[in-house]
Amino acid sequence: MTLRALDPFFALASALRQAGFHVSPDQTQGFIAAAGALGPRDIADVYRAALALFAIPPERRAEFDALFRAIFEGKVVEADATASKEDEAEALEPSDETKDIELEDGDEPQGAEATAAERLTTRKVVSTPAAALDQFMRAAPRRLPQRLSYRRNPYRHGDRIDLRRALKLAARSEGDLFTLPRNVRKHKQRRIVCLVDVSGSMKDRSDELLAFGHALVQAADKAEVFTLGTKLTRITRSLALIDRDAALLRVSQAVSDLDGGTRIGEALEAYLSVPRYAGFARGALVLVLSDGLERGDPALMVDAAARLSRLAWRMHWLTPLAADPDFQPETAALLGILPWLDDLGDGGTVPAICSHVLNIARAA
Amino acid sequence: MRSVAVHPNIAGLANPEALAAALSDAQYIASPELATASYLALALAKPLLLEGAPGVGKTEAAKALGGVLGRQVIRLQCYEGIDAAAALYEWNYPRQMLALRQLEGSEIDLYGADFLMERPLLSALRNPATTLLLIDEIDRADQEFEAFLLEFLSDFTISIPETGTERATRPPVVVLTSNRTRELHEALRRRCVYHWIDYPDPALEAQIVLTRASSVAQATAQAVVASVGLMRAEPLTKPPGVAETVEWAEAATLLNQQGATWPDAFRRAIGVAIKDQDDLAYLGPRLDQILPGEAA
Numbered sequence: 001m002t003l004r005a006l007d008p009f010f011a012l013a014s015a016l017r018q019a020g021f022h023v024s025p026d027q028t029q030g031f032i033a034a035a036g037a038l039g040p041r042d043i044a045d046v047y048r049a050a051l052a053l054f055a056i057p058p059e060r061r062a063e064f065d066a067l068f069r070a071i072f073e074g075k076v077v078e079a080d081a082t083a084s085k086e087d088e089a090e091a092l093e094p095s096d097e098t099k100d101i102e103l104e105d106g107d108e109p110q111g112a113e114a115t116a117a118e119r120l121t122t123r124k125v126v127s128t129p130a131a132a133l134d135q136f137m138r139a140a141p142r143r144l145p146q147r148l149s150y151r152r153n154p155y156r157h158g159d160r161i162d163l164r165r166a167l168k169l170a171a172r173s174e175g176d177l178f179t180l181p182r183n184v185r186k187h188k189q190r191r192i193v194c195l196v197d198v199s200g201s202m203k204d205r206s207d208e209l210l211a212f213g214h215a216l217v218q219a220a221d222k223a224e225v226f227t228l229g230t231k232l233t234r235i236t237r238s239l240a241l242i243d244r245d246a247a248l249l250r251v252s253q254a255v256s257d258l259d260g261g262t263r264i265g266e267a268l269e270a271y272l273s274v275p276r277y278a279g280f281a282r283g284a285l286v287l288v289l290s291d292g293l294e295r296g297d298p299a300l301m302v303d304a305a306a307r308l309s310r311l312a313w314r315m316h317w318l319t320p321l322a323a324d325p326d327f328q329p330e331t332a333a334l335l336g337i338l339p340w341l342d343d344l345g346d347g348g349t350v351p352a353i354c355s356h357v358l359n360i361a362r363a364a
Numbered sequence: 365m366r367s368v369a370v371h372p373n374i375a376g377l378a379n380p381e382a383l384a385a386a387l388s389d390a391q392y393i394a395s396p397e398l399a400t401a402s403y404l405a406l407a408l409a410k411p412l413l414l415e416g417a418p419g420v421g422k423t424e425a426a427k428a429l430g431g432v433l434g435r436q437v438i439r440l441q442c443y444e445g446i447d448a449a450a451a452l453y454e455w456n457y458p459r460q461m462l463a464l465r466q467l468e469g470s471e472i473d474l475y476g477a478d479f480l481m482e483r484p485l486l487s488a489l490r491n492p493a494t495t496l497l498l499i500d501e502i503d504r505a506d507q508e509f510e511a512f513l514l515e516f517l518s519d520f521t522i523s524i525p526e527t528g529t530e531r532a533t534r535p536p537v538v539v540l541t542s543n544r545t546r547e548l549h550e551a552l553r554r555r556c557v558y559h560w561i562d563y564p565d566p567a568l569e570a571q572i573v574l575t576r577a578s579s580v581a582q583a584t585a586q587a588v589v590a591s592v593g594l595m596r597a598e599p600l601t602k603p604p605g606v607a608e609t610v611e612w613a614e615a616a617t618l619l620n621q622q623g624a625t626w627p628d629a630f631r632r633a634i635g636v637a638i639k640d641q642d643d644l645a646y647l648g649p650r651l652d653q654i655l656p657g658e659a660a
Contacts, residue, residue: 163457
């Protein structure tokens with residue numbers, strides 16, 4: 001086969017990449033080799049090779065099928081020289097911290113409505129009474145959830161005899177052991193990903209929630225904080241300033257969609273579509289501070305929450321509505337995500353959030 | 365396209381259909397997609413990653429593949445907290461200690477081959493031509509073990525600080541399985557040939573039942589498969605897998621041979637198919653419609 005004939009293969013790889021699949025150059029190479037190994041005798045061979053080598057998860061099969069048909073069954077052939085060049089370049093991550101949510105096309109009914117609600121404003125974020133946050137920061141190192149590390153540390157009351165070290169000690173004293181060294185698995189704090197809803201419906205609380213985000217970044221070994229609104233913004237770096245007021249001032253400059261519209265589903269999708277951000281959630285505790293009042297299509301939000309939940313260690317949704325003891329989730333979006341949540345808790349006040357987060361490790 | 369040299373892994377297997385036929389001789393009925401993915405993994409010498417719901421036959425597929433290739437299957441069962449000592453190698457410290465005490469002035473190599481205990485990854489690495497490494501339920505292991513595995517699967521070396529680095533003479537055949545209780549790392553998926561094993565379609569599943577359980581009549585097999593299909597459409601905690609289908613057909617046939625009438629035999633053997641009290645309670649009122657009505 002000539003190089004020209006390989007064009008659709010590269011075109012498929014770059015089309016997949018554009019559609020948000022993670023495709024590496026060696027996967028493309030493997031796909032071509034695989035098609036070669038099979039003959040390929042017919043288009044089904046090529047299809048199966050693509051399916052296997054690009055590791056297409058079952059829930060995205062339909063999306064993949066459409067792209068495959070478009071490229072290989074001649075509906076749209078857009079193979080050109082740039083395709084192969086693109087193929088060698090690593091996928092670039094956005095250099096700035098803000099990722100716009102792209103409305104893919106106009107067939108989503110909530111699009112126009114939500115855009116109308118979008119209001120880009122900057123205003124000063126006011127610091128909140130800080131006693132609860134100070135207490136949270138003091139307690140956090142001991143009480144945030146931890147995970148077992150792969151490594152072991154010497155420890156006199158450890159659960160396992162450190163035979164390796166025992167042998168070394170014995171070799172030093174000609175085969176005799178005077179103390180029995182022991183060791184224990186190390187613990188590390190789990191990464192915490194905090195997604196803060198700053199849309200209009202959360203207006204009264206977003207200052208407090210951002211202040212909580214600041215306390216989290218300050219107290220935890222590993223924490224990431226994002227704001228969800230009409231855009232997704234990473235504010236971890238802004239919150240790294242020790243002084244709370246200075247940090248919140250920076251946040252108010254960085255976040256352009258304070259008190260705007262709500263598109264939680266799309267914001268979560270945007271979060272998952274950046275590999276580096278999605279990687280933060282892997283094995284992490286994911287906290288979503290949001291009322292879950294989605295104006296858009298609830299299916300999108302449910303799908304994103306499901307994907308996020310599969311990545312995460314635990315996913316807790318803290319909503320101010322749950323402060324009411326008679327609260328029952330009623331909206332379609334909240335009911336839909338319920339099976340994917342590990343807990344739907346009270347996110348009404350800062351003390352409630354703090355105590356919820358500090359008690360996760362106890363319950364787990 | 366360059367012609368691809370035939371990899372020694374697939375000597376004697378001309379195409380995916382030949383592999384499927386060989387697998388079916390080994391009592392494993394593979395879908396064309398699974399046969400293709402396995403064939404590609406062997407031909408390209410890449411690990412095969414099988415994902416699917418529990419009970420669709422991922423581990424069985426690996427074992428059947430080992431049988432077809434005439435390789436010994438070395439299984440590494442993953443669990444939370446699995447570490448290098450369980451997966452790679454371990455020094456036989458008690459023996460080393462004894463040897464040290466007995467040596468009385470003479471010299472001894474404390475890190476000789478006698479003292480090294482091979483664990484699955486190391487033994488697969490040392491015998492790449494005769495073994496198939498099955499890394500089972502990788503989703504249960506910790507992230508850190510997954511990262512370590514990534515390193516192992518990309519260059520197939522294990523370094524032992526005391527003796528040096530061991531390298532595979534050629535890439536061993538590796539099959540990984542995952543129940544998808546959590547998402548695997550993209551980098552791991554990227555290195556593998558991937559296949560999602562779905563529940564088989566009714567015709568294929570009936571064929572599996574007949575192959576696996578010789579006592580079951582064809583009509584029984586079809587009835588059981590239809591009923592299991594209905595159950596999988598319900599929101600159950602643990603929908604019956606293929607293994608459950610086979611066992612249910614077998615159990616009901618056994619009861620029938622001992623005198624139970626047909627729908628009743630299925631009802632009495634339901635514990636083989638549905639193994640969760642909540643699921644049973646949920647199905648309870650409509651069980652009559654779901655149970656195979658008549659068979660054989």
